[in-house]
Amino acid sequence: MEPQRSPLLEVKGNIELKRPLAKAASRLPLSGRRLKRGPDQMEEALEPEKKRTRGLGTRVTTTHPRAAALNSAPQTQGQTAVPRAPRKSAPRYSMAVAPVLKTQKPGPVVPAQKPGTTAAPPMVGGKKPKRPAWDLKGQLCDLNAELKCYRERKQVLDQENQQLQDQLREAKQQASVLGAERRTLEEELTRVRAQAEQGQRELGNLSARVLELEERLGTQEGLVQELQQEQLRLQEERRGLAAQLGEQERRLQTSEASLSDSQAEVASLRQAAAAREAVLAEREDRLHGLEMERRRLHNQLQELKGNIRVFCRVRPVLPGESTPSPGFLQFPSGPCGPSDPPTRLSLSRSDERRGTLSGAPAAPTRHDFSFDRVFPPGSGQDEVFEEISMLVQSALDGYPVCIFAYGQTGSGKTFTMEGGPGGDPRLEGLIPRALRHLFSVAQELRGQGWTYSFVASYVEIYNETVRDLLATGARKGQGGECEIRRAGPGSEELTVTNARYVPVSCEREVEALLHLARQNRAVARTAQNERSSRSHSVFQLQISGEHAGRGLQCAAPLSLVDLAGSERLDPGLALGPGERERLRETQAINSSLSTLGLVIMALSNKESHVPYRNSKLTYLLQNSLGGSAKMLMFVNISPLEENVSESLNSLRFASKVNQCVIGTAQANKK
Numbered sequence: 020m021e022p023q024r025s026p027l028l029e030v031k032g033n034i035e036l037k038r039p040l041a042k043a044a045s046r047l048p049l050s051g052r053r054l055k056r057g058p059d060q061m062e063e064a065l066e067p068e069k070k071r072t073r074g075l076g077t078r079v080t081t082t083h084p085r086a087a088a089l090n091s092a093p094q095t096q097g098q099t100a101v102p103r104a105p106r107k108s109a110p111r112y113s114m115a116v117a118p119v120l121k122t123q124k125p126g127p128v129v130p131a132q133k134p135g136t137t138a139a140p141p142m143v144g145g146k147k148p149k150r151p152a153w154d155l156k157g158q159l160c161d162l163n164a165e166l167k168c169y170r171e172r173k174q175v176l177d178q179e180n181q182q183l184q185d186q187l188r189e190a191k192q193q194a195s196v197l198g199a200e201r202r203t204l205e206e207e208l209t210r211v212r213a214q215a216e217q218g219q220r221e222l223g224n225l226s227a228r229v230l231e232l233e234e235r236l237g238t239q240e241g242l243v244q245e246l247q248q249e250q251l252r253l254q255e256e257r258r259g260l261a262a263q264l265g266e267q268e269r270r271l272q273t274s275e276a277s278l279s280d281s282q283a284e285v286a287s288l289r290q291a292a293a294a295r296e297a298v299l300a301e302r303e304d305r306l307h308g309l310e311m312e313r314r315r316l317h318n319q320l321q322e323l324k325g326n327i328r329v330f331c332r333v334r335p336v337l338p339g340e341s342t343p344s345p346g347f348l349q350f351p352s353g354p355c356g357p358s359d360p361p362t363r364l365s366l367s368r369s370d371e372r373r374g375t376l377s378g379a380p381a382a383p384t385r386h387d388f389s390f391d392r393v394f395p396p397g398s399g400q401d402e403v404f405e406e407i408s409m410l411v412q413s414a415l416d417g418y419p420v421c422i423f424a425y426g427q428t429g430s431g432k433t434f435t436m437e438g439g440p441g442g443d444p445r446l447e448g449l450i451p452r453a454l455r456h457l458f459s460v461a462q463e464l465r466g467q468g469w470t471y472s473f474v475a476s477y478v479e480i481y482n483e484t485v486r487d488l489l490a491t492g493a494r495k496g497q498g499g500e501c502e503i504r505r506a507g508p509g510s511e512e513l514t515v516t517n518a519r520y521v522p523v524s525c526e527r528e529v530e531a532l533l534h535l536a537r538q539n540r541a542v543a544r545t546a547q548n549e550r551s552s553r554s555h556s557v558f559q560l561q562i563s564g565e566h567a568g569r570g571l572q573c574a575a576p577l578s579l580v581d582l583a584g585s586e587r588l589d590p591g592l593a594l595g596p597g598e599r600e601r602l603r604e605t606q607a608i609n610s611s612l613s614t615l616g617l618v619i620m621a622l623s624n625k626e627s628h629v630p631y632r633n634s635k636l637t638y639l640l641q642n643s644l645g646g647s648a649k650m651l652m653f654v655n656i657s658p659l660e661e662n663v664s665e666s667l668n669s670l671r672f673a674s675k676v677n678q679c680v681i682g683t684a685q686a687n688k689k
């Protein structure tokens with residue numbers, strides 16, 4: 020038969036087994052509550068305990084319940100011989116108590132002994148014999164015994180109760196401990212779960228990372244393979260380069276050997292070069308000396324030719340003009356025959372007013388003129404320029420040069436100075452040719468250490484007022500605001516205020532300036548008819564040269580002047596308002612031209628006073644006329660018979676100028 024299980028055993032078992040706390044509470048031996056557990060679970064949970072209890076139970080069952088109950092009291096007070104089960108959490112739970120609690124039942128009431136009977140009646144069948152009713156004493160005795168028994172039992176029960184309360188307290192404490200433990204465990208569980216989740220996430224990340232790394236590993240492996248191949252290739256290349264290096268080193272050695280030879284050669288060459296440099300320097304010195312000598316001789320030659328020279332140029336008959344009678348103009352050959360450049364001109368004039376007494380026409384009068392050079396109508400622009408190129412070069416050597424074109428309107432002055440129409444290079448005049456020549460000679464002299472700069476200006480003097488022909492923009496065609504002034508206080512140099520001074524270095528720039536001047540004249544022409552022929556055009560080029568190596572400097576102006584028409588006013592013309600204006604113009608022109616003649620005369624006579632200031636023209640040109648200046652005058656002549664009077668006037672003026680000339684001019688004197 021299965022011994023009855025004590026709830027205390029269950030408690031103990033629960034405590035010892037440390038069942039989950041949620042269920043442990045329900046196993047406490049609380050009155051009125053039954054264990055809510057399946058028999059299997061119970062069995063399983065209590066298995067080890069059951070065995071022990073059984074062992075105990077065997078012993079307990081051998082004891083009489085009452086005796087046990089009676090014995091248990093002293094035993095529980097420390098005298099029991101029953102071996103105690105090993106206790107863990109509740110050591111005070113005595114296994115001996117269990118049967119007591121379970122089996123205690125009020126025992127059968129012992130029948131009271133008859134009064135007067137002290138001894139209990141003999142037991143019948145294990146039961147106390149019922150005392151007869153009269154045995155009050157015996158009954159009392161029984162009751163006393165029973166009372167005593169109850170008292171003892173009560174005492175035992177009190178003790179048990181006490182123990183149970185202790186156990187309950189302990190169990191509560193245990194429960195609270197376990198509850199705390201549970202909370203700790205729950206917290207720990209939460210933490211562990213969080214850690215697990217974290218771990219999971221990390222695991223996920225790590226596996227992604229692993230995948231990535233694996234991918235990278237794959238790439239790296241590919242790269243490693245490539246690098247290995249590259250390494251192999253480089254090793255191969257290195258072997259090749261090493262071979263080349265060996266070859267180069269061998270060559271280097273050879274080169275070094277030849278270098279040392281070359282160095283020796285260079286040293287000897289340097290010596291030779293130094294010697295040559297010395298020679299070169301000496302030659303340069305000599306060359307410079309020769310250049311200076313050339314300049315001196317050139318100047319001497321120019322002076323011998325005359326510091327004032329006069330060239331006569333006769334223009335051809337233009338289409339539509341009447342051909343002059345034969346012999347009107349003649350160009351007698353020089354002493355050396357036709358190969359000599361002509362220097363003489365003979366003009367025949369038949370004067371109708373001078374008749375003979377017989378009434379027959381007088382023989383034409385021959386007028387012979389001799390100049391430094393005469394250019395017949397067929398002479399080209401190049402031929403003319405050739406004669407003056409040497410003179411122009413004097414300007415580079417530092418001598419002022421002035422070239423005039425004198426003559427009546429339509430005689431070819433502008434053609435001579437600027438050139439013919441249409442931009443034909445063969446018809447180019449003296450100004451573009453002179454400048455081209457200067458630029459090219461300056462370039463040649465650069466090789467000898469000379470550097471040159473050129474600044475151009477172009478003005479017009481009309482009725483004693485100066486106007487800038489290079490004016491641009493709003494100032495185009497305007498006049499009157501220009502004045503001739505000294506460049507600075509005490510300076511000999513003259514400058515025209517408000518006029519443009521344009522640096523030039525090539526032909527194209529000069530062409531542009533001449534074009535601009537033509538435009539400016541055209542604008543003026545609309546305001547006043549044929550003004551260009553009534554004014555002097557002065558093209559000036561300031562030439563500055565420097566030899567930095569020798570500290571030499573030279574500067575001189577080259578002036579190219581297209582003078583106003585020299586014709587006189589016909590005295591027979593009626594003096595209307597237009598003619599009066601014309602007369603004033605003519606007087607101004609005649610005055611300035613005669614002043615020019617007077618200045619030249621005064622210069623040649625070496626007079627103390629030269630009347631430069633008598634006209635704007637001579638005032639502007641004073642630096643190009645005096646001192647060591649070279650002057651050339653072209654006298655332009657019309658080939659037409661109708662212009663004979665003006666031609667004679669021009670030739671006479673030019674002859675006067677020519678007479679001023681010392682040297683060759685003297686020889687030309689008639």
Ligand code: ADP
Nearest residue numbers: 334335427428429430431432433434435439552
């Ligand atoms: P000016 O300036 O003295 O008034 P131009 O130079 O204007 O005279 O010449 C008048 C005309 O004669 C122009 O048509 C010009 O082309 C022409 N002419 C002048 N000289 C020559 C020449 N040597 N050869 C050809 N044509 C000329």
Ligand code: MG
Nearest residue numbers: 432433551552
């Ligand atoms: Mg002209």
